[in-house]
Amino acid sequence: MLKPYLIALLTAIPGSVTSAQLSHDDTLHQASPESVGLLPAPLHAMQINITSYEKPANYGASSYNEIHPIQPSSAVIVAHNRAIVSRFAHGKASLYASVNGTTLPPSQQEPAHPDTIYDLASLTKLFTTIAALRQLDAGRLALNATVASYLPTFAAQGKQSITILMLLTHTSGFAPDPSPPLYDPVYNSVAERRAAILNQPLADPPGSTFTYSDLNFMTLGLVLESITDTPLDELVAEYTATLGMHDTFFNRGNVEHLAVYSRIAAQEFQIAALGGDLEPVRPQPVRGTVHDENAWALDGVSGHAGLFSTVDDTAILCQMILNNGVYAGVRVLSEHAVDLIFHDFNARFPGDAHGLGFELDQEYTAGPMASPKTASHTGFTGTSIVIDRPSNTFFVLFANRVHPSRNWSSNNIVRKALGYWVAKALGRDVAFP
Structure with missing residues (x-):
């Protein structure tokens, strides 16, 4: 059930949903x-299994160190048929006092909670995608259409x-990152960095x-701002606020001590x-300002990174797609737009x-849950979502695996394990990844 203040919020939005409509299941x-x-039983085993990755252990891969946990904390939601x-x-949202793994005194360590706010990293791309699909619907x-038809200077x-379409499917021909990085001192302003994005070579x-x-x-993100004359963070907030995702936000201006600072998971001693x-000079560990340096250089708001959220909020986005x-009687996307999320535009690139x-x-x-109609994405900080259309199931994993250092581990093994236990709960005969 929606909380009363969320009902009030939704019913106050012009053209939105009435109280009577909120009876929709x-x-x-x-x-x-x-x-x-x-x-x-598999879901109970899943919780025990996932939390074990927050303890030092050897998980059978040379990249994992026996003295390092895969991730210091995690928050998880699994839902099936809207339940x-x-x-x-589990674990600690803030645990370490230094990049070498020295822990904080127990009294200063902070436990993770289901409402802990995590840096989404590249999951931001999915929220930008939803904003783009809304403009497609409109x-x-x-x-x-070519990017240059919206931003003429891009044609150079x-x-x-x-x-x-090429932007949305990573087939544009761009290198993975801008060069030089946007946080390089060669740039003197956010305006110069935004211009540099449009001037990148292929x-x-x-x-x-x-x-x-x-x-x-x-x-x-720059295209969306141009065609709407609205900043990207406001475009995303238009639909997240309507859905009641009150803990989902960009930190525009890289404000170092937000009102919700104590709820935000610590990240890297970058x-x-x-x-x-070149590394941005800011309080260490990074906490509350976006971990991604290029997004930080863009004043904390970019189409590729910058969002913060909770598993509860992100679950709403996942269910809206399913x-x-x-969601809650509010239409965010057309059915056609949602179908495009699950349509493979890259059949000519097997495996991608x-x-x-x-x-x-x-x-x-997604582990054993992977299928041609299973949509997913990861974030560099340790976050991931999986939306399985065939079974009407989704699962969300948020972690701060870069705390205290990105060099310690990848948490893909945790992502795959989560998919395994969800598959087992669905009654599937699958092998542990």
Whole structure:
């Protein structure tokens, strides 16, 4: 059930939903696994298994160090047929006093909670995708239109044929990151950095290859701002606020001590981990300002990174997609737009299946739950979401695996393990990844 203040918020939005419409059974609710046909034992085992990755251990891969946990904390939600069947948090949202793993005194360590706010990193791309799909529904954006038709200066350096679709499917030909990085001192202002995004050269001919690139979504964010005359953070807030996602936000201006600072998970001791003169000078560990340095250089707001959220809020977004664009009686996307999330536009690039914004059929994210109609994405900080259309199931994992250093581990093993236990709860005979 929606909380009273969220009902008040939704009913106050012009053209939105009335109180009577909120009786629709399209919202999330807590329920037992058995009540929606799931096996409870795997979900119980899942919680024990996932939290074990927050302890030092050897997980069978050379990249994992026996003295390092995979991630210091996690928050998880699993839902099936609109029922939240597992919701928990474990570990420490703030644990370390230095990049080398010295822990804080116990009295200063902070536990993670289900409402802990995490830096989403590249999950921001999904929220930018939703903003783009809304403009597609409104007729202001076309997938096969060129980027240059919206931003003429983008056409320089052979980019005149790049389309919006190429940005959304990482087939534009861009290198993974801008060069020089946007936080390089060569740039004197955010305006110069934004201009540099549009002036980036290509690494490959447009449409010739799949290369995951932050530049695609940096560019898409600028397109959306141009066609709407609205800042990207406001475009995202338009629909997240309508959905009652009150803990989802960009930190515009890189404000160092937000009102919700104590609820935000600590990230990396970035300067110590990477060294060099280019790293942004800010309090360490990074906490509350966006971990991604390029997003930080763009004043905290970019199409590729910058959002903060909770698993509870992000669960609403996932269920809206499974509801074919509607949540709590509010239509956010058309059914056609949602279908485009689950359509593979990259069939010519085997192994890199991609709907609009979302990856498809990716075992490293979804484990045994991966399928051609399973949309997912990860974030560098340790976050991931998986939306499985065939089974009407989603699961969200938020973690701060870069605390205290990005060099310690990848938490893909945790993502795959979560997919395994969800599959087992659905009664599938699958092997542990």
